Amino acid sequence: MNIFEIERYATEDGPGIRTVVFLKGCNLRCLWCQNPESHLSKPQIMYYQKQCAGCERCIQACPTGSVLRTTDFGYITNHETCIACGACVDACFYGARKIIGRQSTVEQILFEVLKDKPYFLESGGGVTFSGGEPLLQAQELARLAFLLKEQGIHTAIETAGHVPWETIEQVLPVIDLFYYDFKHIDSDQHQHFTAVPNALILSNMQKLSRLDVPLIVRIPVIPGVNDSAAVISRMFDFLINETQVKQVELLMYHRLGLAKYQGLGMHYGMGDAQNLSKDYGQRFADIGTSKGLQVSVGAK
Numbered sequence: 647m648n649i650f651e652i653e654r655y656a657t658e659d660g661p662g663i664r665t666v667v668f669l670k671g672c673n674l675r676c677l678w679c680q681n682p683e684s685h686l687s688k689p690q691i692m693y694y695q696k697q698c699a700g701c702e703r704c705i706q707a708c709p710t711g712s713v714l715r716t717t718d719f720g721y722i723t724n725h726e727t728c729i730a731c732g733a734c735v736d737a738c739f740y741g742a743r744k745i746i747g748r749q750s751t752v753e754q755i756l757f758e759v760l761k762d763k764p765y766f767l768e769s770g771g772g773v774t775f776s777g778g779e780p781l782l783q784a785q786e787l788a789r790l791a792f793l794l795k796e797q798g799i800h801t802a803i804e805t806a807g808h809v810p811w812e813t814i815e816q817v818l819p820v821i822d823l824f825y826y827d828f829k830h831i832d833s834d835q836h837q838h839f840t841a842v843p844n845a846l847i848l849s850n851m852q853k854l855s856r857l858d859v860p861l862i863v864r865i866p867v868i869p870g871v872n873d874s875a876a877v878i879s880r881m882f883d884f885l886i887n888e889t890q891v892k893q894v895e896l897l898m899y900h901r902l903g904l905a906k907y908q909g910l911g912m913h914y915g916m917g918d919a920q921n922l923s924k925d926y927g928q929r930f931a932d933i934g935t936s937k938g939l940q941v942s943v944g945a946k
């Protein structure tokens with residue numbers, strides 16, 4: 647499996663204390679994505695400009711000429727040509743470069759997360775799969791989740807749902823809780839802001855909601871994208887009229903991912919858009935509550 651992080655002691659991604667396995671590779675390109683290092687399935691070099699001394703040993707060490715000297719962002723990497731050999735990381739005495747992402751077997755990941763089993767059992771927690779889009783690796787994910795279930799461990803997944811329905815069916819028997827993203831009700835707007843239309847996502851959401859599976863729909867509230875009462879109301883109306891969804895979390899936009907874009911040499915598409923507060927989100931939550939949904943403003 648291609649993963650880029652295993653985060654311990656998480657409390658926002660399911661019940662109890664959780665270990666979150668972040669899978670690398672995504673088929674959407676949301677403008678506001680907080681995890682740009684998850685987009686490509688292959689390993690990438692993250693560069694930390696504040697730690698860089700400008701010695702240029704990375705340039706000399708690179709066999710493919712992939713380290714680029716830039717005025718604004720320092721010594722970033724051309725990920726088209728980088729082969730993730732790690733030579734520039736080894737050459738850097740200042741810890742300004744790091745490989746993000748690795749291939750791990752299902753058994754290796756299982757071994758890692760089982761170290762936290764006592765916390766899971768004590769707190770009613772478990773393992774959450776995030777990304778990226780975890781369902782791009784559905785076959786391995788299903789096997790890993792099956793092995794976790796055998797140990798009595800709760801499993802959750804965060805997905806954008808832009809996959810064939812059969813892919814979701816593959817993991818259905820071994821996932822206890824689905825967090826399902828809902829980003830925009832208009833397909834052309836969805837395409838504009840995430841690079842894919844929303845028809846498949848909405849259709850899968852409808853099907854999933856009709857099954858007896860715990861499901862929480864997550865709406866990221868993003869300035870200039872969907873943060874208007876009119877758009878959010880239409881999204882709530884879709885959930886009420888076209889699905890069996892009861893529970894919704896609103897996740898307020900923040901700029902925490904900005905430094906990662908710079909470190910990867912990527913353009914940040916949100917410009918100067920400012921963080922949205924939970925108070926701002928509450929006015930949208932109230933609309934959903936008045937329509938009969940259970941809506942909370944998430945802490946993520």
Ligand code: SF4
Nearest residue numbers: 708728729731732734
């Ligand atoms: S990982 Fe290897 S190929 Fe990629 S930038 Fe560093 S030295 Fe060059």
Ligand code: SF4
Nearest residue numbers: 698699701702704738
């Ligand atoms: S080797 Fe490290 S410190 Fe030297 S220029 Fe490259 S990133 Fe900066």
